[in-house]
Amino acid sequence: MRRVLEPMKLLTADHVLPVSSPPIGDGGVLVSEGRITAVGPAAALREDFPDVPEDRFPGSAILPGFVNCHSHLELTVLRGLLDDLDHDFAAWLIRLTRLRAEALSDEDIADSALAGALEGLKAGVTCFGDIGRWGRAGFTALKSSGLRGVLFQETEFLPDGATAESDFIALMEKIGGLRETETDRVRVGISPHSPYTVSPALFELLAEVSRKEGFKVTIHAAESDAEQELLTGKGGFFAEIFEQYGVRWTPPGVRSIEYLSSTGILETAPLLAHCTKADENEIRLITESGSKIAHCPKSNAKFGHGVAPLSRFLESGIEVGLGTDSMVSNNVCDLLEEARFAALAARIASLSAFFIQPSDALRLATLGGAEALGLEEGTGSLEPGKAADLIAVSLREVSRLPVNDVESALVFASGAGDVEMTMVAGDILYRDGFCAGADEDRLRARMTEIGSRLREAL
Ligand SMILES: [Zn+2]
Incomplete structure (x- = not known):
């Protein structure tokens, strides 16, 4: 995959869960050259970095991938x-x-x-x-x-x-x-x-x-x-x-x-x-x-x-x-x-x-x-210096509401289908149903075709 470095970007959401520290209400993650450079309340990050474009995930949680x-x-x-x-x-x-x-x-x-x-x-x-x-x-x-x-x-x-x-x-x-x-x-x-x-x-x-x-x-x-x-x-x-x-x-x-x-x-x-x-x-x-x-x-x-x-x-x-x-x-x-x-x-x-x-x-x-996997120095939590490997999970569905406790809402009331964005090292690889660079139609056809062949080989 060709690596295109995103310019500095501020990702914000109703909830940010660094995992290595407690959840932040209305939080933000600053990403630069594939790495996390700051994590904190969205308002403070906007004030400190007024010229950085903001990508907002309303009603969602941002957490490590x-x-x-x-x-x-x-x-x-x-x-x-x-x-x-x-x-x-x-x-x-x-x-x-x-x-x-x-x-x-x-x-x-x-x-x-x-x-x-x-x-x-x-x-x-x-x-x-x-x-x-x-x-x-x-x-x-x-x-x-x-x-x-x-x-x-x-x-x-x-x-x-x-x-x-x-x-x-x-x-x-x-x-x-x-x-x-x-x-x-x-x-x-x-x-x-x-x-x-x-x-x-x-x-x-x-x-x-x-x-x-x-x-x-x-x-x-x-x-x-x-x-x-x-x-x-x-x-x-x-x-x-x-x-x-x-x-x-x-x-x-x-x-x-x-x-x-x-x-x-x-x-x-x-x-x-x-x-x-x-x-x-x-x-x-x-x-x-x-x-x-x-x-x-x-x-x-x-x-x-x-x-x-x-x-x-x-x-x-x-x-x-x-x-x-x-x-x-x-x-x-x-x-x-x-x-x-x-x-x-x-x-x-x-x-x-x-x-x-x-x-x-x-x-x-x-x-x-x-x-x-022995990779904790570079990934696994939202901390400055680590790779920007993170996701946004929607909590907007009525079946997830109200969000009285964001960790409980994610673990006990959410699933893979709620994931709306996946980023690895600052690259957005998945967003709103689409994977960057993947030919999903071809893969769907191939899985179906191989599946029917395998059933015959049983
Ligand atoms: Zn196994």
Whole structure:
């Protein structure tokens, strides 16, 4: 995307929520050369900068853009296609892997990722932590749509250690290619898929190279009971699948995070996705290693995996962001809905005295996500010096009124459809229904066409 720097501009709205500090009534954000230069009451900013043009969002809230720190953009076109298998996670993974390998071309995957990026932009997402099997698709989608993000290139699914060396070399080749075209906005990391699909030998190689090269790492971890049963040697359906496919794998006899710790990968302070089934000892290991968590409450619920102990994560001081997971397992990219669900599910689980408030939920969706990706110095809140990654959310609908508490109105009464403007590094990428530079008609036609082909391939 061609970068056109906006001149200095004052954005004002009925509410400005910096997230790192309390909401400001009738507030403003001054943006210059892609960065935030001042945040405060609109009247004071107008007085200090009388010649700067003002862009007013009446009846709206301006807040930092949402950070979706666990997504799989390339899978967007599979939305709704595997819902009949949500109750059987192993069968779900097998069908997903088969469809990805057999029924989708490189062009399909590229457009799928692009459609996912577009959906995110329209929902106020300014930054993704995206995992790609075909890493280039998500990487290109993020770059061409102007988004910020980290693309985590995924490993092969081979728990058998015999191929660890060659899998490692293949991954490093892919990473090298992606790194050559990294930008300020879009970075590259690695994703060993999970404790049960990556061999201990490969984990050790990846831990070493990540420590040396400073790669960002993300791993699906402690996601389900089946995973914990497999690792602790108690059998379960993953063990049956391994047997069925003749996979040679010896259970380590410990729980998921304990196992990851033993491979050395926790020393890279990875971003751990899900952690639905993390117990107190695993939470301690996450805390002590400085690892972070991508909390995916809707995906966990959709699979029936349960409610992750979010309150315990936050009480322990772990940096937690929100992830939608893929559109196959959500099925929408709506960070306000995700934040609402996170708050409600945590209140249902009520595992501790930490009662999630709307302000906590908004923080998870913004600054928490930036921290989870290690990008908090440059984005995630409205503060002078940070990139102008921000959104305007309309609160004008009668169903949102009256706005007695703006944080509550956003978390408990609003959704992605209320987002009216998305800005990344000062560039307005979405406004009033239109995405800058995106051919939405073409993408709509492509999603429909690929979808009908996939249904035939089931
Ligand atoms: Zn995932």
